[in-house]
Amino acid sequence: MGAIASYFKFAERGTNILTETRAGVTTFMVMAYIIFVNPSILGAGFGLKPEELAAYAAATALVAGIMTIAMGVVGNYPLALAAGLGINAIVAFTLVAGKGLTPAGAMGVIVLEGIAITVLVVIGLREAIMAAVPLALKRSIGVGIGLFILFIGFVNGGLIVTPQGGSPIVALSFPTQTAQFVFLLGLLITFSLFVLKIRAALVISILVTTVVALIAGVTKVPDNLTVTPSFTTLGNFNLTNVFDKLGLITALLTIFAIMLSDFFDTMGTVTGVAEEAGLTTEDGMVPGIGRVLVVDSLAAVAGGLAGISSNTTYIESAAGVAEGGKTGFASVVTGILFLLAIFLSPLAGIIPSAATAPALVLVGYLMFTLIKDVNVADVEDGLPALLTIILMPLTYDITVGIGAGFISWVLIKLLKGKWAEVHWLMYGVTIAFLVYFAKDWIQTFIK
Numbered sequence: 001m002g003a004i005a006s007y008f009k010f011a012e013r014g015t016n017i018l019t020e021t022r023a024g025v026t027t028f029m030v031m032a033y034i035i036f037v038n039p040s041i042l043g044a045g046f047g048l049k050p051e052e053l054a055a056y057a058a059a060t061a062l063v064a065g066i067m068t069i070a071m072g073v074v075g076n077y078p079l080a081l082a083a084g085l086g087i088n089a090i091v092a093f094t095l096v097a098g099k100g101l102t103p104a105g106a107m108g109v110i111v112l113e114g115i116a117i118t119v120l121v122v123i124g125l126r127e128a129i130m131a132a133v134p135l136a137l138k139r140s141i142g143v144g145i146g147l148f149i150l151f152i153g154f155v156n157g158g159l160i161v162t163p164q165g166g167s168p169i170v171a172l173s174f175p176t177q178t179a180q181f182v183f184l185l186g187l188l189i190t191f192s193l194f195v196l197k198i199r200a201a202l203v204i205s206i207l208v209t210t211v212v213a214l215i216a217g218v219t220k221v222p223d224n225l226t227v228t229p230s231f232t233t234l235g236n237f238n239l240t241n242v243f244d245k246l247g248l249i250t251a252l253l254t255i256f257a258i259m260l261s262d263f264f265d266t267m268g269t270v271t272g273v274a275e276e277a278g279l280t281t282e283d284g285m286v287p288g289i290g291r292v293l294v295v296d297s298l299a300a301v302a303g304g305l306a307g308i309s310s311n312t313t314y315i316e317s318a319a320g321v322a323e324g325g326k327t328g329f330a331s332v333v334t335g336i337l338f339l340l341a342i343f344l345s346p347l348a349g350i351i352p353s354a355a356t357a358p359a360l361v362l363v364g365y366l367m368f369t370l371i372k373d374v375n376v377a378d379v380e381d382g383l384p385a386l387l388t389i390i391l392m393p394l395t396y397d398i399t400v401g402i403g404a405g406f407i408s409w410v411l412i413k414l415l416k417g418k419w420a421e422v423h424w425l426m427y428g429v430t431i432a433f434l435v436y437f438a439k440d441w442i443q444t445f446i447k
Contacts, residue, residue, distance in 0.1 A: 004012075005017065019322075019326075021329075021333050023326075031334070033057040041088050045092020045097045046261065061339065067298070077331070082313060086396075091110065091309045092177070099446075100370060112242075112255050113255050120263075126267075127293060133426070134381075136384070139374050141268040141402060143368055146363070148396075157357035189208055209358065213336075251379050253439055257436055262300055270293075278326070299391075317331075322362065380412050380413065388404060399436075406426065410427065
């Protein structure tokens with residue numbers, strides 16, 4: 001125990017092995033859904049048969065487990081990784097169903113963009129860009145992610161839906177279904193435990209709500225609690241298919257767009273979660289961020305090599321932070337549970353979204369409190385902060401919020417004649433975001 005405490009700096013960060021273990025369990029419970037959601041999304045785009053999804057589930061858990069443990073040991077931050085939502089949808093529905101790439105070809109794109117990001121980390125550019133981002137934007141990113149998490153919680157809980165006809169885009173769904181009532185009960189339990197400062201509030205609320213869900217028939221215990229893992233997706237990638245199918249220029253633009261999304265999703269997540277854990281410096285920097293970025297970049301490559309899409313740092317890591325997680329040991333615990341889930345994946349599937357959604361709502365609130373440190377009354381910080389914060393949940397895309405914040409911040413500085421206050425990297429990144437937003441329009445001119 002002494003060696004573990006020393007390596008992970010328990011005393012320095014004011015934590016202990018029990019707290020870190022509880023945090024790691026919490027993060028896993030909130031993230032376990034990805035073991036089943038990722039195969040579902042990829043399967044829909046790839047046209048997979050139900051019996052083929054098991055291999056994708058096993059590989060999803062395998063890569064998540066290995067890379068999360070690596071993040072804990074190398075990065076020493078309570079950050080968990082898994083197949084990224086959003087990017088997996090791009091892989092399934094844009095690259096395969098839309099552009100006609102093979103599943104292996106789509107995974108080749110992920111490998112290439114992961115390698116590109118890794119190179120940027122090695123040469124120090126990714127860390128330099130994070131250092132160039134003004135503090136107000138960094139904090140706004142954390143707030144935006146908080147609202148995004150809160151929004152996901154209400155969507156997963158079934159209270160926010162897109163009504164038939166699509167107008168308005170989202171609306172409140174008055175609870176009429178059992179799962180919705182389970183979510184509301186879970187929300188009451190979660191808030192009550194948190195307000196009363198009960199330790200392990202999130203873990204307790206998830207477990208109690210899951211029991212209620214079992215009794216109410218919202219979820220059930222599978223007949224077979226063990227599975228024989230299959231890893232047939234490993235190595236299912238092709239690096240040349242995208243160039244053969246789309247041509248050199250369109251292929252490079254496609255890789256760039258996905259790389260940019262991967263790049264800044266991580267930047268926002270790491271900054272927001274680290275600040276929530278109280279591990280950032282006064283200027284919003286994350287000490288030792290280089291190690292974190294190396295692991296995250298290699299995780300993107302690993303996801304492509306395993307045939308299950310880019311793996312990235314998860315915003316749900318904030319759930320473990322809310323339980324007191326401050327070191328990489330929490331990630332080691334989460335990673336071990338992912339590896340165990342390979343063999344007992346049906347157990348993870350018992351926990352319904354109605355049980356984890358209340359935890360996401362509370363975590364969203366905790367991250368939202370970072371807004372107190374943003375000077376929203378100053379238009380130079382306030383307007384970019386607003387766009388960053390609000391566009392993440394509205395577009396269901398972290399990258400869109402970050403891009404809007406960056407572009408508006410630089411534009412306002414230029415309009416006020418303060419161009420010298422803008423780091424040259426911010427100009428470069430802003431141009432990159434303009435290309436990112438205009439990529440579909442640009443592609444209409446590329447034959």
